[in-house]
Amino acid sequence: MIKKGQYEDFFIVDADVHINETPEDLIPYCDLPWRKALEAIVNVPRRYLNIPGFAPQFSGNRPFWPGGFDKKTVNTPDQLREELTELGIDIAIIFPDNLLLIATFPQREYAAALARAYNAYLVDQWADKREGLKGLLLAAPQDPVDAAREINKYKDEEGIVGVYLPCGGLHTLWGHEMYNPIFEAAEAAGLPVIFHSVLTLNTAFPFNGLEQFETEFARHALAHSMSLMFNMLRLIETGVPVRYPNLKMCFIEGGISWVPYMSMRLDKEYMERRRYVQHLEKPPSHYIKNFYYGTQPIEEPENPGDLAKVIELYEGENTTMFASDWPHHDFDHPRAILNSGLSKEVKRKILGENALAFFDIDRQGKRMRSHDKKGILS
Amino acid sequence: MGRIFDVAAAQDIPLGTHKIVTVKGRTIGIFNIKGSYHALPNICPHQIGPLCEGKVSGTLYRDKKTWELHWTEEGEIVTCPWHGLEFRVQTGECLAYKQVKLRTYNVTQIDGRLLLEI
Ligand code: FES
Numbered sequence: 123m124i125k126k127g128q129y130e131d132f133f134i135v136d137a138d139v140h141i142n143e144t145p146e147d148l149i150p151y152c153d154l155p156w157r158k159a160l161e162a163i164v165n166v167p168r169r170y171l172n173i174p175g176f177a178p179q180f181s182g183n184r185p186f187w188p189g190g191f192d193k194k195t196v197n198t199p200d201q202l203r204e205e206l207t208e209l210g211i212d213i214a215i216i217f218p219d220n221l222l223l224i225a226t227f228p229q230r231e232y233a234a235a236l237a238r239a240y241n242a243y244l245v246d247q248w249a250d251k252r253e254g255l256k257g258l259l260l261a262a263p264q265d266p267v268d269a270a271r272e273i274n275k276y277k278d279e280e281g282i283v284g285v286y287l288p289c290g291g292l293h294t295l296w297g298h299e300m301y302n303p304i305f306e307a308a309e310a311a312g313l314p315v316i317f318h319s320v321l322t323l324n325t326a327f328p329f330n331g332l333e334q335f336e337t338e339f340a341r342h343a344l345a346h347s348m349s350l351m352f353n354m355l356r357l358i359e360t361g362v363p364v365r366y367p368n369l370k371m372c373f374i375e376g377g378i379s380w381v382p383y384m385s386m387r388l389d390k391e392y393m394e395r396r397r398y399v400q401h402l403e404k405p406p407s408h409y410i411k412n413f414y415y416g417t418q419p420i421e422e423p424e425n426p427g428d429l430a431k432v433i434e435l436y437e438g439e440n441t442t443m444f445a446s447d448w449p450h451h452d453f454d455h456p457r458a459i460l461n462s463g464l465s466k467e468v469k470r471k472i473l474g475e476n477a478l479a480f481f482d483i484d485r486q487g488k489r490m491r492s493h494d495k496k497g498i499l500s
Numbered sequence: 501m502g503r504i505f506d507v508a509a510a511q512d513i514p515l516g517t518h519k520i521v522t523v524k525g526r527t528i529g530i531f532n533i534k535g536s537y538h539a540l541p542n543i544c545p546h547q548i549g550p551l552c553e554g555k556v557s558g559t560l561y562r563d564k565k566t567w568e569l570h571w572t573e574e575g576e577i578v579t580c581p582w583h584g585l586e587f588r589v590q591t592g593e594c595l596a597y598k599q600v601k602l603r604t605y606n607v608t609q610i611d612g613r614l615l616l617e618i
Binding site for chain 2: 361364365393394395396397400401404405
């Protein structure tokens with residue numbers, strides 16, 4: 123049973139936890155010839171989120187210091203369930219660890235094979251295998267047609283509640299028309315998409331610019347939110363929310379204070395340059411307010427009331443979802459929301475209700491499939 | 501019914517042009533669009549720029565079904581010279597913010613003179 127302790131009152135959905143999928147884990151699920159490539163790296167020495175041929179970090183040129191925070195991994199569904207229970211979390215949405223870097227692989231077929239292997243492994247070993255563990259399909263941006271096939275293959279799986287669209291080290295920003303098959307398939311399946319970034323130092327914009335900074339302090343400070351901002355801008359520029367009006371979209375792992383900034387900046391620009399984004403039926407802030415956002419790494423302003431103000435600025439009471447990022451070093455405990463200056467009602471929404479609506483599940487984690495019931499596009 | 505002012509000779513505002521006139525301390529733009537006359541206040545709702553001094557042209561439109569880009573409303577859109585807000589001259593509608601609509605004035609042409617009602 124889930125231990126609630128001091129959070130008795132709150133039903134908690136965590137929109138972002140990470141499992142540590144290893145090359146060995148994926149070998150049985152990977153097609154030939156790519157399985158051979160995984161077998162070849164089994165004995166290669168590894169660092170955290172840094173495995174040659176599997177998790178290319180591009181960070182080997184910096185000093186490695188002893189000490190610092192723990193680099194934890196989640197290796198089994200039992201371990202994850204136990205840790206979530208300890209944190210007071212009822213339902214968690216699973217992302218990968220190493221394949222957060224999948225967008226950096228130059229070879230299309232390899233990336234697609236890894237995504238297929240991960241999806242098969244996720245469905246077979248994790249999603250719904252313990253109470254409250256739900257999964258997201260991994261879409262390899264290098265092969266949108268294959269990613270769309272994956273969505274169609276698994277769209278009815280009870281354990282699958284959305285599609286993860288990688289942003290870390292992504293060469294062509296989401297929004298480019300090459301990605302249309304993914305958005306089409308996700309919208310038609312009634313599955314939401316989640317943009318999630320990660321720190322890497324490959325040559326893709328804006329990650330290439332991180333070379334300007336000498337330390338992890340600086341590189342980590344803005345990498346995630348900048349990547350989300352640029353992807354959001356590209357999505358709006360190319361009219362993705364207009365073209366796929368029934369597709370729910372969420373931006374995760376950049377905190378939330380960049381959202382009002384983007385909302386106001388883009389509205390200002392829109393005033394002068396509406397005719398370049400003639401497809402928008404409303405100012406950009408309208409679409410930004412309809413996107414969803416994960417809280418982690420949540421801002422912790424000195425005045426706790428400031429967090430409520432930030433959320434108000436993008437009218438995010440119904441679109442902000444608690445995300446822990448467990449077990450990564452910058453994870454947030456639900457306490458970060460519970461101890462904030464938000465009202466009890468808003469805490470309830472952010473901790474659970476908004477995510478239930480976004481992922482279209484009930485408190486048992488059962489898929490509601492409202493989309494099929496409405497018959498939209500199906 | 502407002503008051504009528506004789507503001508210009510029709511021949512002073514030929515097809516496709518516009519002119520700013522001052523009536524009772526207000527500046528107003530008179531536009532000749534496809535042979536009919538329209539008038540808008542020369543004050544932009546954004547930061548009160550001289551809206552009617554802007555260029556009259558068309559605008560870009562994207563067909564939502566085919567996603568093709570078109571040039572439309574040629575000669576019917578005035579763009580504020582300050583920051584570029586676009587307005588549909590005949591109706592006063594702002595293209596960016598649909599809830600914003602400028603007031604419009606009636607202009608009639610009698611014996612070669614343009615009569616503005618304010
Ligand atoms: S004053 Fe007209 S657009 Fe700013």
